[in-house]
Amino acid sequence: EPEVTQTPSHQVTQMGQEVILRCVPISNHLYFYWYRQILGQKVEFLVSFYNNEISEKSEIFDDQFSVERPDGSNFTLKIRSTKLEDSAMYFCASSEIRPFAYGYTFGSGTRLTVV
Amino acid sequence: AQSVTQPDIHITVSEGASLELRCNYSYGATPYLFWYVQSPGQGLQLLLKYFSGDTLVQGIKGFEAEFKRSQSSFNLRKPSVHWSDAAEYFCAVSTYSGGGADGLTFGKGTHLIIQP
Numbered sequence: 689e690p691e692v693t694q695t696p697s698h699q700v701t702q703m704g705q706e707v708i709l710r711c712v713p714i715s716n717h718l719y720f721y722w723y724r725q726i727l728g729q730k731v732e733f734l735v736s737f738y739n740n741e742i743s744e745k746s747e748i749f750d751d752q753f754s755v756e757r758p759d760g761s762n763f764t765l766k767i768r769s770t771k772l773e774d775s776a777m778y779f780c781a782s783s784e785i786r787p788f789a790y791g792y793t794f795g796s797g798t799r800l801t802v803v
Numbered sequence: 804a805q806s807v808t809q810p811d812i813h814i815t816v817s818e819g820a821s822l823e824l825r826c827n828y829s830y831g832a833t834p835y836l837f838w839y840v841q842s843p844g845q846g847l848q849l850l851l852k853y854f855s856g857d858t859l860v861q862g863i864k865g866f867e868a869e870f871k872r873s874q875s876s877f878n879l880r881k882p883s884v885h886w887s888d889a890a891e892y893f894c895a896v897s898t899y900s901g902g903g904a905d906g907l908t909f910g911k912g913t914h915l916i917i918q919p
Contacts, residue, residue, distance in 0.1 A: 692846070721906070731847070731893060733906035744906060779846060791837050792907075794847035 690714040694780050694795035701770055701802055709765040709798045711780030720763045721781040721792060722755065724748070731779065737763065770802045805830040807894050809910035816884050817918050824879040824913050826894030835897035836877040837907065838868055842890045850892075853877060864888070889917045 693712040701707050713720050722734040735745040737755055752768045763782075767774055777799050781792035806829045816822050828834055835854055839847040851862025858870040868879045877894060891914050895907040 694846075723907075730911040731895075731907075731909040733908070736906060746906065781847075791839075791849040791852050793849075794839075796844065796846040 690793070692780055692782055692793050692795035694778075694798050696798060697796065698799045699801070701800070703772060703802055704769050707767050707770055707800065709767075709778050709780075709800070711763045711765070711782075711795055712761055713763055713780065713782030714784070714793055715761070717782035717784050717793070719743075719783040719785070719792075720755075720757070721783075722765045723779040723781065723794075724776040725779065725797075726773075726776040734765075767800075770800075772802050775800060775802045805834075805896055805908045807896050807908055807910035809892075809894055809913050811913045812911070813914045813916065815916040815918055818886055819883050822879075822881045822884045822888070822915070824892050824894075824915070826877045826879065826910060827875050828877065828894070828896045829875065830896050834877075836868075836870060837895045837897070838862065838866070838877075838879050839893045839895060839909075840864075840890045841893065841912075847893065850879070884915075884917055886917045886919075889915055891915070 695710045720737040723731050725731045733746050735749045735755055736743045754766045756764050777797045779797045780795040783792045808827045810825050837852045838850040840850050841847050850866050851860050851868055853860050853870045861867050866881050868877055870877050891912045893912045894910040897907055
């Protein structure tokens with residue numbers, strides 16, 4: 689069964705450093721998403737991406753965040769200057785069609801720890 | 804704004820017993836509702852979804868859920884749980900309104916423990 693692949697599974701970074709979280713969505717999917725889950729809290733929507741541009745973003749997705757689909761297969765989330773409160777599990781998801789009635793396929797997540 | 808409430812943080816069930824996980828939502832329009840499961844170290848796997856039509860929906864792994872508009876609920880059920888069902892379960896509602904937004908709003912999750 690096709691999977692959404694996320695790398696790395698764990699990343700530790702120092703506060704103020706830039707991090708790039710990588711995702712390989714399912715090959716024929718067109719809609720891409722990032723979510724995060726702070727430990728003990730709910731999964732939160734960050735951003736959706738379609739046709740090489742952001743289609744929606746949440747209040748969490750401020751100027752320190754950016755997304756990119758650099759080569760037609762990868763989908764990345766960049767955090768420019770990490771803060772302690774960015775420590776969380778970050779999930780990538782993709783969908784072949786608008787997922788509002790179909791759901792997404794999620795990756796296994798990247799656990800980011802900012803120290 | 805939409806919200807999802809899962810009132811039970813932890814539930815412990817004996818193997819072979821029945822299960823019901825509660826989910827209540829708040830959303831002004833017709834909701835699109837989902838249940839996801841997360842096993843340790845794994846991503847979120849879609850169990851089932853409600854879009855329209857029959858209010859009792861069947862999912863994978865023997866799960867079902869019933870949409871009750873009058874109670875704003877979408878409870879997940881399974882008649883007989885297996886030890887492999889131990890996981891975190893998330894209820895979610897789609898924010899899609901036809902205007903382009905299609906993110907999911909999740910509940911905080913219910914941690915299911917299966918005892919022998």
